[in-house]
Amino acid sequence: MELFDWTIIAVAVPAVIFAGVSKAGFGSGAAFASATILALVMEPGEALGIMLPLLMLIDAASLPAYWRKWSWPDARVLLWGGIPGTILGALFYRSADPDTIRFLIGAIAILFVGWQLAQRSGLLTLASRRFGTKTGLAAGIVLGFTSFVSHAGGPAAAIYLLGQKLDKTTYQATTVLVFWAVNLFKSGFYAFMGIFSLQTLGFDLLMAPFAILGTFLGIRAHRMVPEKVFFSLTYTLLAVTGTKLIWDALT
Template identity: 30%
Template sequence: MDFWIVASLAAFFMGLSKGGMPIIAMLSVPLMALIMDPALAAGLLLPIYIVADWYTIYLFRKAFSVRNLKILIPAAFVGVVIGFLSVSHVPANALKLLLAAIGIYFVTDSVFKRLRRKQSPARPADVPRGAFWGTVAGLTSYIAHSGGPPYQVYILPQKLDKMTYLGTTAILFACINLMKVGPYIWAGQLTWDSFTQSLWLAPMALFGAWSGARISKILPERIFYLLIETALGLMSLKLLYEGLTG
């Protein structure tokens, strides 16, 4: 009984994040880690992520950045392949520390610019930066399930409108999560038993995604992006803590 209560909450929180409330996502895997091995928890949640991903695409299908997706999806695929080939050689804690440093630098820079009231012009999507950060996002998503920080470091300076940001994010991470299915099965993280459990939890994730989308659509754009930056900062601090403590 405890398993299903905790797992249902984790699925709901994950769905909320897919619907546009990113801070809540940080609770999903830690919650599941209370009752099972974190690697197996990630495997259990992957099919639920995929179900929520495609529902989120449906919700935000009217707005997305085609140019960004053309750059980021191939780059993320390269990152996933690198992650699969190097997962046994890359210390997870070192990767978490690197992600934490990237996120903390970006958020700190944004805060100081805001305090100085210095508005940076929007940066256009470009291949060199997109290829680099897209590859890092694919790699870190595969190894540490943390593709958000590198993606946000690339996408936030573009100052996309809220709905375009949500649509682009939904499509990109739906693709990345699909790329991870084969390797997860190969590694034994995703099994038939865990897949069956995921099916029972999927409705909670869909309800969470629907709820998150309703909230994100009514949030003012300034508050929405402040929420994104706050989530990035908190996620970075969490990764810093995990990287230092192991």
């Protein structure tokens, strides 16, 4: 597919800005919406290959704003689980066809929206006490797997970290650190498996300024914009795009 097409660029620019805002300002939970949106106009593998370097750029640009504000014990347990989770994701990806990946990305998006709505309506509640190491390792494994196959590790991290009762900035800083490390680790697998290409990397160069813009806006929005406003838009986008991807995969 020709990536340097105006239709694809028109979809990619807001998607990349959105990823920057989400990762830099609101805990990475919904940043995978960008890959979900891109998968509507290109092969899922291309969407994943394009987004990973941009997500890594956003991670690197976000780190200085949250330096040493993270919870290292919580980050460490997620990272230990993330290593085998990433390897499992790589093994699954090697054997899956594009429609399977498309369906999985869509299903994760729908499940994420359902979980968030159930939590906000009171149907689901997090534990009243902090989660233990075993729960953190399990969340890390899910984080690594879903991050590899759809850049959707945010929900698993959110379930664990929200249960730790961290304040907003500590929570945000911890997600920035965790996903910086996980994305760096899985980039080696992406390169070895050919998910990157010269064409996707060239497209990343075009999108890089928009990733930086989104990061800047996200850091500002972290202090100024109510989370409810941001996530209401996010849930709508994920529900629509997730449904479309599942429909495409099945038909």
